[in-house]
Amino acid sequence: MTRTLKVVDAGRPDEVFVALRDALTAAGPAVVPRVGGLGAAGAATRVGATSGAQGARGAGVDGVRWPQEDDAVAQSVALVIETSGSTGTPKRVALSTDALLASAAASAGAMGGQGQWVLALPAHYVAGAQVLVRSLAAETEPVYYGSGHFDAERFASAAGELKHDLRYTSLVPVQLARLVDSAEGGSRAVASALRRFDGILIGGQALAPGLRERAEALGARVIATYGSSETAGGCIYDGMPIGTTVVRENGGILEIGGPTLAEGYVGDPERTAAVFHEDAGARWYRTGDLGEVSPEGRVTVFGRSDNVIISGGEKVLLDAVERAVQSIPGYGDAVVVGVEDARWGEVPVVVTEGDAALSLEALRETVAGVLGRAAAPARVVEVGRLPRLASGKPDRVALAALVRERGA
Structure with a gap:
């Protein structure tokens, strides 16, 4: 059985939220959050670049056709994340309902419970989409930061709208740095906002120890995450796998197993086979990251093997x-x-x-x-x-x- 795709403008996260709700209940098509909506293939466009190579309907800037609404994926798939990645190689990651909800449950377990979230990341980025999934799992309404340049005072205002007893957000290091700079510069509103959260997930790239120390000195509860679209977002918090995620080192490369793994890459069976594999009855994702796992299970990431x-x-x-x-x-x-x-x-x-x-x-x-x-x-x-x-x-x-x- 297959399921059709629904391309939703990632600039309208409220619409992505509704579409994801339908997809997770199997009542609607799988969701493809995309900058600009249908045909824009915006996830492949770099910041400050133009996407003049669109050409035919659905052609991405890399010259490869992007999934469209008349395409289909497996019935299990609820979300497709399109990204060019930091190296420019495009990916279209298919995530199942089970993987998304397993990730949300593991995150809630690691953070002390389900709560309300501020969405301050793009909805076509896996960490942004997962804020919406976690909100759906918690049956809470997310607070939307909105589009445009990240501004510390504006974020503080959004944080003030949270009503739930448990309050969370997900950021990248550059956003956290702007908040810390503003708070250290004398903004009481931003300093109060940093302390207001029960957990601030930081992912997308390594968190510099100095920045973490500065944030924690202000009272922020920071959690460094590691994961990718292929693992439904962060699956390792402060070096420890969450939920039933398992991590091993294989030939110097970190491999991840567990219920949050993606189904694979849409329309790219060769790449899927290259990084997802079976071993001793378990399915593993080969991350491409150099690292090690201690006897206690703590994961240390050294960096990309490439x-x-x-x-x-x-x-x-x-x-x-x-x-x-x-x-x-x-x-x-x-x-x-x-x-x-x-x-x-x-x-x-x-x-x-x-x-x-x-x-x-x-x-x-x-x-x-x-x-x-x-x-x-x-x-x-x-x-x-x-x-x-x-x-x-x-x-x-x-x-x-x-x-x-x-x-x-």
Whole structure:
């Protein structure tokens, strides 16, 4: 049996909420939240970019046809998340009703119960869609932040509308940083809003320890999450799997099993088979992330296995360099990308907003002291604003291009 698709404008999260309610009760079609609605394929469009490659109906900017309302998916599927991801490779992740509700139940169990949520993330991003799913599971009405640039005072106003005893939200690190900056800058409203939540989920990318410490010093209850669209969003909270999620390390790569796994990728059986596999009667998702699992079950993520460069013959994990740089005051939002170098083959380059807080030599010495000389950044590139995907993640493809242009 199959189910048709319903494309809903992600800019109207109230409509996505209603469509998801129908999909989760099997009364309606599977939901495809998409920026601009039918035919826009907005999830594939990078922030600040144009999508002039639409062409025929449903053609995405990558030239691959995006699912349309006359397409069909398995009856079990309730939500399709479309994303180009931080590397530019498009994905159309099919999530079942069972996976979505299992994720909502596991989250509620880990956070102390079901409650009311502020939606401050795009509804076509899995973390945003999951705020709506959790609200449906809790039978509460979410508070919608709305569209536009994230503003701390506006978010504080939305937080003030929460009425439930348990109050939650889901953010990306850059949003949390703006809230913390505002509260530290003297905004009582924002400081009060941070303390008002019983849990603030932070995902999408690694949470810098310094930012977490600043947020917690203000009274915020921060939970760092790890997961992806393929796991129905965050399934590891502060390093520990939630619900019945299981994690293992296989050849240095983290694999995740449990009831929240996606059905696969719409219209892409080869990619589905490449990352979802059966082993000893259990189904696993191969994340592509380097990491380890302690005997107690604590998960440590080192970084993407495809975000590694060879500099002077040595392997350098760019995610590790980025964490080291972000731990330095003034570099909390910095991003590290790899670029070609005539002498070393490839080198790490730091991209940061505003003026660099340290001299290049001081930055190199600090990073080298932690990770070795090969990891020392070769340059610092300053930009007015980091290009980001709609999810809030840094657009690493655009950043690498920018660094190459500046180098030229």
